Amino acid sequence: MIDETILGEAAALLADCRARRLLLATAESCTGGLIAATLTAIAGSSDVVERGFVTYSNAAKTELLGVPAGLIAEVGAVSEAVARRMAEGAVQHSPADLAIAVTGVAGPGGATPDKPVGLVWFGLARRDGPVRAESRVFPGDRTEVRRATVAHALGLLRAAIAGSS
Numbered sequence: 001m002i003d004e005t006i007l008g009e010a011a012a013l014l015a016d017c018r019a020r021r022l023l024l025a026t027a028e029s030c031t032g033g034l035i036a037a038t039l040t041a042i043a044g045s046s047d048v049v050e051r052g053f054v055t056y057s058n059a060a061k062t063e064l065l066g067v068p069a070g071l072i073a074e075v076g077a078v079s080e081a082v083a084r085r086m087a088e089g090a091v092q093h094s095p096a097d098l099a100i101a102v103t104g105v106a107g108p109g110g111a112t113p114d115k116p117v118g119l120v121w122f123g124l125a126r127r128d129g130p131v132r133a134e135s136r137v138f139p140g141d142r143t144e145v146r147r148a149t150v151a152h153a154l155g156l157l158r159a160a161i162a163g164s165s
Contacts, residue, residue, distance in 0.1 A: 002038050006147070009154045010038045014048050016161045017098075023050040024157065025096035027065055027086040029077065030104040030120060032056060034150050050096045055086065061103075065089025078103050078115050080133045087123030088131055098160065099125045100153045106145045120149050124156055132160075 017024060026035045026049075036052030039045050053064050058077055061067040067085040075081050086101035104120030111117045118138040125131045134156075138148040 002034075002041055002150075003147075006038060006151050006154065007041060009151065009158070011042050013154050013158050013161070014039065014042055014045055016158060017048040020161060022048070022097040022161065023095060024048055025050050025090040025094045025099040026052040026153075027090040027099060027101035027123070028052065028054055029056055029061070029086070029102060030106045031102050031146050031149050031153075034146055035100065035102065035153050038150055038154070051094050053086075053090055053093075061086060061089075065093060076115065078105055078119060078121060080121055080135065083121035083123035084125075084131045084133045085123070087125035087133075091125045091127050097127050098157065099123075100157055101125070102149055102153055104145070104149065106142045106149075108142060118145050120145070120152075122153060122156055124160055126160065 028035055033054040039049045055061045055064055058072045062069045065086050066089040083101050083103050087099045090099035101123035105111050105115055105117050107117035121135045123133045138145045
């Protein structure tokens with residue numbers, strides 16, 4: 001699942017965080033912890049990766065990250081609003097400086113007409129800063145969607161860190 005290209009991106013992200021003394025948190029639904037697993041596959045990552053929240057169920061999103069159950073009921077777990085709240089919750093419930101959140105439809109089931117397989121919402125929160133969100137629709141099967149999600153999340157984090165210099 002974790003290829004050399006993605007591991008290289010993770011190593012570069014960790015180096016960027018170390019240089020800026022930043023701590024990271026992840027809040028993952030459709031990836032089930034793969035972003036944190038990718039980061040922690042690199043020796044010495046414990047000085048940057050503060051914690052990861054695997055919030056696969058809606059109840060976990062509410063209990064661990066503070067995402068309102070009413071919001072999930074209203075807009076669905078795979079949505080911009082929930083991705084934003086997941087990222088905010090990861091920062092609020094940790095000492096991390098920066099958090100990435102992902103929620104999506106990895107497939108093969110679970111799709112709806114407005115939420116196809118491959119749709120992933122990303123939330124990016126910075127302590128005392130703005131929260132960003134964006135979506136992507138990745139092609140492929142479940143494994144390919146999850147792999148692409150991990151790669152994109154790492155890229156978003158690196159871009160956010162580079163932009164804060």
